[in-house]
Amino acid sequence: MKxxxxxxxxxxxxxxxxxxxxxxxxxxxxxxxxxxxxxxGHSELYRGAEYVVDFLPKTKVxxxxxxxxxxxxxxxxxxxxxxxxIGDGKIFVSNLEQVVRIRTGETGDQAL
Amino acid sequence: xxENLYHLQYAMDTFYFLVCGAxxxxxxxxxxxxxxxxxxxxxxxxxxxxxVALFSIACIMxxxxxxxxxxxxxxxxxxxxxxxxxxxLGEFAEREDGFTGGSIYSGxxxxxxxxxxVATAMSIVSGAVAERMKLWAFLLFAVVxxxxxxxxxxxxxxxxDAVFGLYSLGDLGFSDFAGxxxxxxxxxxxxxxxxxxxxxxxxxxxxxxxxxxITGANLPLATLGTFILWMGWFGFNGGSVLKLGxxxxxxxxxxxxxxxNTAAAGGLVAALATARLLFGKADLTMxxxxxxAGLVAITAEPSTPTALGATLIGAVxxxxxxxxxxxxxxxxxxxxxxxxxxxxxxxxxxxxxxPLTNSDSxxxxxxxxxxxIFVWVFGVSLIxxxxxxxxxxxxxxxxxxxxxxxxAECGMEAYPEFTHK
Numbered sequence: 386m387k388x389x390x391x392x393x394x395x396x397x398x399x400x401x402x403x404x405x406x407x408x409x410x411x412x413x414x415x416x417x418x419x420x421x422x423x424x425x426g427h428s429e430l431y432r433g434a435e436y437v438v439d440f441l442p443k444t445k446v447x448x449x450x451x452x453x454x455x456x457x458x459x460x461x462x463x464x465x466x467x468x469x470x471i472g473d474g475k476i477f478v479s480n481l482e483q484v485v486r487i488r489t490g491e492t493g494d495q496a497l
Numbered sequence: 498x499x500e501n502l503y504h505l506q507y508a509m510d511t512f513y514f515l516v517c518g519a520x521x522x523x524x525x526x527x528x529x530x531x532x533x534x535x536x537x538x539x540x541x542x543x544x545x546x547x548x549v550a551l552f553s554i555a556c557i558m559x560x561x562x563x564x565x566x567x568x569x570x571x572x573x574x575x576x577x578x579x580x581x582x583x584x585x586l587g588e589f590a591e592r593e594d595g596f597t598g599g600s601i602y603s604g605x606x607x608x609x610x611x612x613x614x615v616a617t618a619m620s621i622v623s624g625a626v627a628e629r630m631k632l633w634a635f636l637l638f639a640v641v642x643x644x645x646x647x648x649x650x651x652x653x654x655x656x657x658d659a660v661f662g663l664y665s666l667g668d669l670g671f672s673d674f675a676g677x678x679x680x681x682x683x684x685x686x687x688x689x690x691x692x693x694x695x696x697x698x699x700x701x702x703x704x705x706x707x708x709x710x711i712t713g714a715n716l717p718l719a720t721l722g723t724f725i726l727w728m729g730w731f732g733f734n735g736g737s738v739l740k741l742g743x744x745x746x747x748x749x750x751x752x753x754x755x756x757x758n759t760a761a762a763g764g765l766v767a768a769l770a771t772a773r774l775l776f777g778k779a780d781l782t783m784x785x786x787x788x789x790a791g792l793v794a795i796t797a798e799p800s801t802p803t804a805l806g807a808t809l810i811g812a813v814x815x816x817x818x819x820x821x822x823x824x825x826x827x828x829x830x831x832x833x834x835x836x837x838x839x840x841x842x843x844x845x846x847x848x849x850x851x852p853l854t855n856s857d858s859x860x861x862x863x864x865x866x867x868x869x870i871f872v873w874v875f876g877v878s879l880i881x882x883x884x885x886x887x888x889x890x891x892x893x894x895x896x897x898x899x900x901x902x903x904x905a906e907c908g909m910e911a912y913p914e915f916t917h918k
Contacts, residue, residue, distance in 0.1 A: 430710070430777075430778050431710035431711075432782050432783060432822060433772075433776055433780070433783075433822065434709060434826065436712070
């Protein structure tokens with residue numbers, strides 16, 4: 386099992402959610418986060434003086450998937466979240482050792 | 498029959514004064530909202546406290562001694578309610594030009610109209626020294642400003658007294674209709690003296706000459722405040738016609754309302770366009786300052802310019818204010834709301850354009866008058882601020898400034914659920 390963590394532009398969240406639903410992903414966790422990468426911050430103006438916003442708002446989407454689903458999920462997110470502009474975000478994939486569905490006690494792939 | 502008309506004219510002009518005074522009083526709400534919108538959230542309660550307290554102090558000090566210093570009469574306004582109707586009717590009968598002659602109205606209404614102008618002058622100071630000045634040092638200054646500094650220069654201008662018995666501004670051709678210089682530039686001069694002794698907010702200017710932005714917490718409030726000031730200004734300028742009750746004066750009042758409004762509009766559009774050209778963005782706070790600059794610019798003479806002329810005067814004020822704000826920042830004179838630029842720089846401009854449309858005034862008179870007001874208010878304010886600084890200090894500690902003066906001075910926050918330090 387794998388944990389897919391995608392950092393995306395906030396306005397892309399709906400498109401990403403729809404794309405994942407279409408390929409049969411039934412659950413995800415979404416968090417509002419701030420950070421910077423290559424895009425760095427950006428500068429704004431107030432009364433003629435510039436100021437820099439270092440940490441930009443982003444959305445973090447976490448999805449637990451089976452090995453079989455992994456490639457289609459990563460591809461769906463990459464496609465949906467892509468605006469071809471700097472700051473589109475990143476997708477991290479990590480190993481997931483165990484999953485438990487609390488209500489039934491199911492574990493592993495059964496719990497996904 | 499004629500006597501009845503005099504009764505009515507007296508009542509109408511008194512009523513006009515009172516309504517205009519109430520409009521000007523409402524400008525205190527405008528300043529409160531404008532300033533609380535342009536400071537950071539952690540300094541909101543304190544700036545509101547300053548605004549309500551300074552208004553009240555101004556009202557009390559002007560009643561105690563300010564009005565009698567400025568216009569003569571008894572201290573504590575004793576005797577202001579003693580009006581002998583027969584004597585007033587006698588004044589009407591002897592008045593030159595009869596029914597269309599000078600305005601005769603209640604003395605108490607005159608006080609009420611004048612007292613709200615003092616509060617306006619003092620309101621200008623609070624914005625410039627915001628976010629770092631001690632509350633009680635500021636209020637102590639308000640006592641001196643509204644009870645002595647402003648009434649003195651007011652007596653030389655609107656009351657026509659000679660300046661320390663030396664020269665008369667009226668004889669030199671000085672004219673300031675509703676107070677571009679007497680109220681606005683005077684307030685800015687007192688503010689400038691305070692800011693010079695106070696220093697900039699921590700973090701405003703970097704060690705290598707950077708000018709950092711410290712963004713206002715609530716632009717809807719700043720916008721509401723500007724609209725309230727804009728509305729109150731109709732009383733400020735309109736009431737300064739001093740009379741409503743005949744055809745010529747009623748027309749003059751209407752023209753003053755029209756010109757005041759159009760000058761504000763001209764100032765706003767000009768400042769908005771200037772900011773867009775200079776910074777590449779439409780800066781709302783500059784546009785708001787532009788509307789106020791237009792109003793200040795037209796205040797020295799709102800009755801004689803044409804409507805187009807008034808719009809242009811306001812527009813020049815709107816351009817001036819943007820450049821003045823940038824220039825003051827370069828000089829490291831930190832004015833969070835732009836009060837010194839709006840009321841000072843543009844106040845001077847307002848005085849200087851009067852002779853273009855009013856042939857009774859002269860450039861020499863305007864320059865000497867402007868200088869007299871500035872030197873007096875700035876000089877005495879500097880001494881008073883310095884004395885207060887010596888005795889009790891005028892600036893909060895660095896830690897209190899970081900935590901916000903709301904907690905340090907008032908012990909409460911304006912938005913307790915989400916305050917960003």
